[in-house]
Amino acid sequence: MIRGLVILVLALANTWATDYNALIDDEGIYVKCSEAPAGTLGPRDVFNIDNMVMHMEPEGIYVSGNMTVKLNFLPSDRISARFSVMHYERGSWQPTMFNLHSPNFCEVMFDEDQYWFKYWFRYIRNKEEIREKCLKVKDTVLVYDEFLMVLHLENVNTSNLQGRYKAVITLEAFDEHNVRRPSSLCVEIRGDLERVT
Ligand SMILES: *[C@@H]1O[C@H](CO)[C@@H](O)[C@H](O)[C@H]1NC(C)=O
Numbered sequence: 681m682i683r684g685l686v687i688l689v690l691a692l693a694n695t696w697a698t699d700y701n702a703l704i705d706d707e708g709i710y711v712k713c714s715e716a717p718a719g720t721l722g723p724r725d726v727f728n729i730d731n732m733v734m735h736m737e738p739e740g741i742y743v744s745g746n747m748t749v750k751l752n753f754l755p756s757d758r759i760s761a762r763f764s765v766m767h768y769e770r771g772s773w774q775p776t777m778f779n780l781h782s783p784n785f786c787e788v789m790f791d792e793d794q795y796w797f798k799y800w801f802r803y804i805r806n807k808e809e810i811r812e813k814c815l816k817v818k819d820t821v822l823v824y825d826e827f828l829m830v831l832h833l834e835n836v837n838t839s840n841l842q843g844r845y846k847a848v849i850t851l852e853a854f855d856e857h858n859v860r861r862p863s864s865l866c867v868e869i870r871g872d873l874e875r876v877t
């Protein structure tokens with residue numbers, strides 16, 4: 681049932697850190713969301729990930745390879761991205777303080793202060809091309825330099841972090857009149873957090 685290990689380093693006001701292991705479920709990180717509206721696409725509907733390589737090591741998950749955009753959007757479309765972490769409590773998924781919403785994802789994906797950049801897009805080799813096309817042009821290939829996926833969360837109240845979690849990532853497109861396009865992507869990653877120390 682366990683596929684691998686991610687180290688979460690939680691730095692509390694830069695004074696000390698707590699390590700958590702995130703035990704990711706077997707299905708790995710390409711799971712379509714369980715609670716998404718009808719018609720929502722899964723990761724394999726939106727990207728060809730046959731050339732992505734992920735392998736688990738004690739220090740984290742090494743990611744390399746490339747992925748190809750499978751859908752076309754208009755250059756004027758706006759892509760909205762959300763990242764939310766939910767905690768399983770008393771029989772249902774509850775929101776947590778870990779939420780991120782970028783209404784105009786294409787403008788911020790390469791901002792150095794953004795989590796999107798720190799944990800994913802900084803490792804793209806063809807940044808100039810992706811900056812221009814974002815994720816809107818079919819057959820665009822995102823090429824990754826190999827990186828170690830380690831999540832580092834800062835200024836976290838760690839009293840209550842163990843348990844069952846899922847991270848839900850949603851991408852939606854809006855046309856020039858701000859009307860949501862029917863095809864949206866939702867991916868979720870489920871796992872358990874265990875305190876190491
Ligand atoms: C994507 O990955 C495949 C398999 O490793 C490789 O053959 C191909 O050259 C890569 N494409 C690009 C654009 O790097």
Ligand SMILES: *[C@@H]1O[C@H](CO)[C@@H](O)[C@H](O)[C@H]1NC(C)=O
Pocket residue numbers: 837838839840
């Ligand atoms: C941390 O969370 C606990 C309960 O989860 C709460 O009682 C405490 O006040 C919180 N501490 C801070 C500094 O927010």
